[in-house]
Amino acid sequence: MGFAATALKVEQVAVRFGGLVALSDMNFTVGEGEIVSLIGPNGAGKTTAFNVMTGFLDPTHGCVSYRGTALNGLKPHQIADLGLIRTFQRTSVFPNDTVYDNLLVGLHRRGRVGLFEAILGLPRARSSERRLRERASELVEWVGLGRRAHDLAGSLSYGEQRLVGVALALAAEPSMLLLDEPVSGMNASETHTFVELIRNIRDRGVTILLVEHDMPMVMSVSDRIVVLNYGRIIAEGPPDVIRNDPVVIEAYLGQGAARA
């Protein structure tokens, strides 16, 4: 692929819910600094794959490792501590807090100070608190929500809430970011801005794995695409190859359309 180191490695992962096979024998890798998209029709197992990678779901079989550390058995917050941070399709914000306070919660990983320092208001806790506030303001501006910083996150439009969700994830200082349908609910211009944002994030050295339905967006932003259907990987490669792959077209549009 031209990428030196492997960031995320998914090996023979299978997930079964009772008799239902959600994922079977999934193998793929994401290189450091790469933007990889995971696509597939509804119910193909994309979100299940995300849940396995971030510790919200234990795989029935197989293992996921990040930068050489096996993630099996780790709790979600421990995986977050490795720098692997995700966003969510639906519940992406803390609705009753302002956007700014949302980001302060997101900065948890960076803001750890001792309990007694915090309670006694010792200088180290205070300066840490000051840095967090600066960082939160920066992030709010960076994702372009400066105007809405002091509005309740729950009162924002759907598209803006998606942005807050991404800013929250960025606040946790990811080395790899997993985005679950980040542009659903965004209009064309918002999506366009968002693509710029994703490129920006990658340029800062963050590896990105994207689950998305918006095909033009996926094609324009991805270095590589992994296609899932019925819990199996049916194709993998750069956007140009995937675009013309008959198997992929069949999965999306049905057999008659597979003319390429």
Place this chain on the structure above:
Amino acid sequence: MKLAVTILTIAALASFPLWLRDPYLMNALITTGIFIIGAMSLNLLLGFTGQLSLGHIAFFGIGAYVSALTSLGFDVGLPGGFRIVHEPWPPAVGFVLAIIVAGLCGYLVGLLSFRVRGAYFVIVTISFAEVVRLVALNWVELTQGPLALTNIPSITIGLPALGSLTLRTKLQNYYLVLAVAVATYVLISRLVHSHFGRAMRGLMENETLAVSVGIDVTKTLTLAAVISAGIAGAAGSLYAHYIRIIDPEVFAFINTVTMVIMVITGGKGSLAGPVVGGLIFGLLPVFLRPIMAPEAQWIAYGGVLIVILFVLPRGIVPSLAQRWAKWRSRPRAAGAVSFSERDVKENA
């Protein structure tokens, strides 16, 4: 603005004994103050992590017994022929031990029950309080059972250069309770505004999301439980050394309910909520007593509770704060109106 209100409130509370000479009222203020400290500790769990502890009085009672036994001394036999003999220690040591032991119990209860939250936590805490009550009732050798621990010494404070002071009068105890209450308020305020507080709030609002940014659920909730239980233990210790007699009735469920009422009416999740709710429901019986028969008092008590929750469902402090915020965001519109009024007058 907020600081000014806080300072004024503390000044007003500190001035009470200067113009209130009625010992009955002073007594009510002291016990109310102690219960407010308990309510503040309950609010830390209920209002800031969303976990309802319906056995909160257990930590209060444990604090009371630990402090009382530390200062009275005891001599108990253990299975296997061992005996533990404890010589009396100063009540101030009892106060510290009360916090530590209650906090430790909070840790155990938290660790056990935060694996399963919500209703399960409620049930575990109720059961815990009941078990502790039964132990206090039946371990007669240690606790005197229903005969109660009596003659608990008053708290003695060592003052640098002034020797030591034993707090015997109501006035002294009032200021002690006030000082502990203010310290508790500051502690909880610092805590909830630190990143620990934000982690708690995040967990309450959207646990999945909070976990995904690296917040450790068990650690955060257990920490809240330990601090909450420790504060309740401190309140229990104050109670023991002020009332100077405690029996297993201290663990009664009604005492937890009183604290829950104080928190809910005042406004859970607001720092001042338990103080406001506590003052109302702590002092209400005092004002009702001269004018009503005992049965009618409880009806009135319930009536006040219902009216408050009907009119201000989120609790007094949050509801009023919301109205105040709305009123404050009005001036621009109000200013415009008065401007046009002036125009009308000038034109006329």
